[in-house]
Amino acid sequence: MATTRIARELLVAGIIEEFELDRAKRGERALGRPKVGLRIAACGLFAAGITVSAYHSEVSICDANGQLVASRKVQDIPLFDAVQTGRHYAKALRALIDESGFDLQRFVGIGVALSARTDPVTGRIVMSEYFGWGEDNGGFCEEVRNVINLPVEIENIANALAIAEMRFGSARDLSEFTLIHAATFVGAGVVSDSRLVRGVSGISGLIGHFRTAEQPLTCVCGRHDCLNLAATGFSLLSRLGLLDHQVFDRSKLSFYASTILDKLADEASVTPLREAGSNLALAVDNIVKLLGPERVILSGHLGTNEDYFEGARQALEEQYGVGNILVRGEISSVRSAALLALHAYCYLDRLDYDRFAETAPAKGRSHG
Numbered sequence: 495m496a497t498t499r500i501a502r503e504l505l506v507a508g509i510i511e512e513f514e515l516d517r518a519k520r521g522e523r524a525l526g527r528p529k530v531g532l533r534i535a536a537c538g539l540f541a542a543g544i545t546v547s548a549y550h551s552e553v554s555i556c557d558a559n560g561q562l563v564a565s566r567k568v569q570d571i572p573l574f575d576a577v578q579t580g581r582h583y584a585k586a587l588r589a590l591i592d593e594s595g596f597d598l599q600r601f602v603g604i605g606v607a608l609s610a611r612t613d614p615v616t617g618r619i620v621m622s623e624y625f626g627w628g629e630d631n632g633g634f635c636e637e638v639r640n641v642i643n644l645p646v647e648i649e650n651i652a653n654a655l656a657i658a659e660m661r662f663g664s665a666r667d668l669s670e671f672t673l674i675h676a677a678t679f680v681g682a683g684v685v686s687d688s689r690l691v692r693g694v695s696g697i698s699g700l701i702g703h704f705r706t707a708e709q710p711l712t713c714v715c716g717r718h719d720c721l722n723l724a725a726t727g728f729s730l731l732s733r734l735g736l737l738d739h740q741v742f743d744r745s746k747l748s749f750y751a752s753t754i755l756d757k758l759a760d761e762a763s764v765t766p767l768r769e770a771g772s773n774l775a776l777a778v779d780n781i782v783k784l785l786g787p788e789r790v791i792l793s794g795h796l797g798t799n800e801d802y803f804e805g806a807r808q809a810l811e812e813q814y815g816v817g818n819i820l821v822r823g824e825i826s827s828v829r830s831a832a833l834l835a836l837h838a839y840c841y842l843d844r845l846d847y848d849r850f851a852e853t854a855p856a857k858g859r860s861h862g
């Protein structure tokens with residue numbers, strides 16, 4: 495009875511829809527009332543995403559099944575200030591939603607994925623080493639809500655990708671895994687018992703500062719032996735002789751990103767990419783021994799690159815005998831932001847049923 499009542503409510507709200515089950519396939523005789531199946535109505539709800547990145551900065555929209563239905567690149571981003579950045583992206587997302595023709599009332603919320611430590615409960619950015627931001631007191635999310643009056647969920651990019659892979663990607667049936675996001679720098683999202691491991695103040699996953707062999711480079715933390723300098727896009731640029739400086743420079747984030755993207759497809763990058771990947775192996779082995787994950791997912795522009803991935807897999811196999819634990823991520827950082835909102839506001843108990851029941855599409859009402 496409870497199931498029938500809940501199904502009827504979701505039908506009224508236009509969140510699920512009925513469809514006729516194929517009798518022949520189920521080997522049933524054609525007697526009585528045809529059985530009706532229930533499925534998520536793809537266009538019953540939508541989620542929006544903001545991906546703050548020096549790579550492909552984009553705003554996006556996905557349907558209730560997690561398919562990307564619209565996206566747009568965002569140009570000229572003022573990355574020096576969290577609040578101004580928030581406003582800039584929010585305006586671009588507002589324009590995308592307006593032009594998409596989808597009803598704003600059918601959006602569950604907005605997901606924000608970025609390279610920063612965040613507190614999703616309060617919606618604060620705690621700090622970002624990558625962008626050089628301090629505590630924003632919730633300013634970024636507030637700017638977004640000022641432009642688009644929807645709930646906002648904000649997460650570190652590695653955590654957003656981990657959530658997205660867990661619900662829609664290569665970690666669908668896994669409850670224990672670690673996702674490593676490798677791009678200009680490297681970070682990790684840890685999932686145990688199907689939950690993100692956040693640590694004190696969301697500090698978990700800082701594998702970019704794992705100690706490794708000393709490099710002729712300087713990390714944002716001032717050290718010369720961080721994984722950020724050996725297994726990343728920043729180290730690739732150094733190896734290719736494309737840096738005229740040794741200290742990581744935040745004013746050059748766009749230069750780093752565009753040059754790394756450019757060089758990923760370059761024949762001359764194959765060996766340095768494999769080397770960078772192999773430098774990740776010790777960190778992966780440490781993660782495997784500490785956490786005992788079912789899989790370690792490599793994500794990000796470097797992590798999903800064939801040569802980098804193969805370098806990591808091969809070193810992991812040859813040196814530690816666990817090469818088969820590695821898999822490549824399936825979800826892009828752009829899609830992960832919208833999927834984060836879908837996860838938080840549609841597939842968890844935070845779904846605001848009453849709001850959608852009030853604005854149900856006309857066709858759904860006949861079921862009531």
Ligand SMILES: [Zn+2]
Nearest residue numbers: 703713715720
């Ligand atoms: Zn460091």
